[in-house]
Amino acid sequence: MKQNFFMFAKSTYFGYTKHMLTQQNFSKPLVAWYKQHKRDLPWRNTKDPYAIFVSEIMLQQTRVEAVKKYYAPFIQKFPTTKALSNASQEELLRAWQGLGYYRRAKNLQRACMQIETEYNGQFPTTQKELSLLYGVGLYTSCAVASICFNERVPAVDGNVLRVFARVTALPDNVLLEKTKQNVYQQLLPLVPKEAGSFNQAFMDLGSSICLPANPLCQHCPLASVCKGKHNPTAFPVREKKQNKPAFHKTVAILYYKDAICIEKRKDDGLLAGMYAFPNLDGWLTEAEATAWVEKNFGDVQALTQQYHKKHIFTHQIWNMRVYVFTLSSIKTTSFVPDISAYPIPTAFLKCLP
Numbered sequence: 001m002k003q004n005f006f007m008f009a010k011s012t013y014f015g016y017t018k019h020m021l022t023q024q025n026f027s028k029p030l031v032a033w034y035k036q037h038k039r040d041l042p043w044r045n046t047k048d049p050y051a052i053f054v055s056e057i058m059l060q061q062t063r064v065e066a067v068k069k070y071y072a073p074f075i076q077k078f079p080t081t082k083a084l085s086n087a088s089q090e091e092l093l094r095a096w097q098g099l100g101y102y103r104r105a106k107n108l109q110r111a112c113m114q115i116e117t118e119y120n121g122q123f124p125t126t127q128k129e130l131s132l133l134y135g136v137g138l139y140t141s142c143a144v145a146s147i148c149f150n151e152r153v154p155a156v157d158g159n160v161l162r163v164f165a166r167v168t169a170l171p172d173n174v175l176l177e178k179t180k181q182n183v184y185q186q187l188l189p190l191v192p193k194e195a196g197s198f199n200q201a202f203m204d205l206g207s208s209i210c211l212p213a214n215p216l217c218q219h220c221p222l223a224s225v226c227k228g229k230h231n232p233t234a235f236p237v238r239e240k241k242q243n244k245p246a247f248h249k250t251v252a253i254l255y256y257k258d259a260i261c262i263e264k265r266k267d268d269g270l271l272a273g274m275y276a277f278p279n280l281d282g283w284l285t286e287a288e289a290t291a292w293v294e295k296n297f298g299d300v301q302a303l304t305q306q307y308h309k310k311h312i313f314t315h316q317i318w319n320m321r322v323y324v325f326t327l328s329s330i331k332t333t334s335f336v337p338d339i340s341a342y343p344i345p346t347a348f349l350k351c352l353p
């Protein structure tokens with residue numbers, strides 16, 4: 001039988017049979033759909049690679065709606081790689097406060113410093129060069145290279161994996177690195193000239209049509225080639241996630257007159273370099289907490305409240321026992337009248353009464 005691009009061909013693919021995807025039956029309708037339905041997002045109104053780079057870093061593990069609030073003020077405060085390179089760590093973390101995953105902000109700044117020193121302030125223009133920037137992985141380098149410079153590389157993130165796994169009824173565990181690599185290799189020849197639109201189309205299709213729980217297959221531009229549409233939620237295949245380790249913490253909210261105690265965290269480890277209310281590992285009893293406060297921070301006038309808060313990080317959970325004290329005297333200078341000028345992670349802010 002004569003083969004052409006409009007005919008479903010059979011081929012071996014990851015050890016199973018699929019409809020062959022081509023630019024004609026897959027990439028073209030996807031990009032056409034994108035042009036008609038793309039979301040109006042602040043970082044889509046610029047061609048500045050730095051601004052797009054910032055958006056891609058912010059979007060890692062963070063929802064579009066959350067990023068929208070932070071993106072414009074951040075770009076206004078740090079409009080260039082040079083401006084961000086020269087920012088103090090506190091200015092940087094303050095602007096990032098609330099977005100979480102603060103390591104991203106520090107890596108972003110280090111990448112900008114690298115651009116200033118190694119690239120003479122000129123933003124790298126290829127995926128290969130971009131991937132050499134500090135903290136930049138395959139996904140981000142491909143996203144920026146395709147969106148800014150139309151380099152024909154796929155940006156494989158969760159949305160892409162979900163859509164592609166459904167379209168091809170992929171039986172492999174998408175949490176495995178080798179599956180992601182295979183998907184990347186299979187998508188590579190499908191990336192059209194309009195590479196930026198192709199990759200952004202996946203992002204929009206994944207967030208509006210090929211939804212995790214209730215995909216709207218009747219509106220999907222890929223429905224004619226999708227093998228998984230009759231049972232879409234069976235894909236992507238994911239191995240059962242391991243439980244995250246949970247840790248107990250004690251947090252002290254200490255008031256002295258109109259001031260509150262905050263301490264700078266160590267320069268390494270989780271939430272490095274940020275500020276936090278005094279805290280330590282484990283749950284202290286009331287008597288133990290009072291003794292700890294009196295030894296390190298000042299004389300206790302009253303223990304006014306005690307409650308529990310929980311915070312879920314990517315890899316761990318904190319179950320925090322919070323004590324609120326008022327002090328009659330202090331033995332440290334770590335008390336400030338206004339905490340809004342300090343970068344304090346959400347995990348601690350939620351401990352305030």
Ligand code: SF4
Nearest residue numbers: 210217220223226232
């Ligand atoms: S047809 Fe349905 S399952 Fe397939 S890609 Fe489109 S929305 Fe997803």
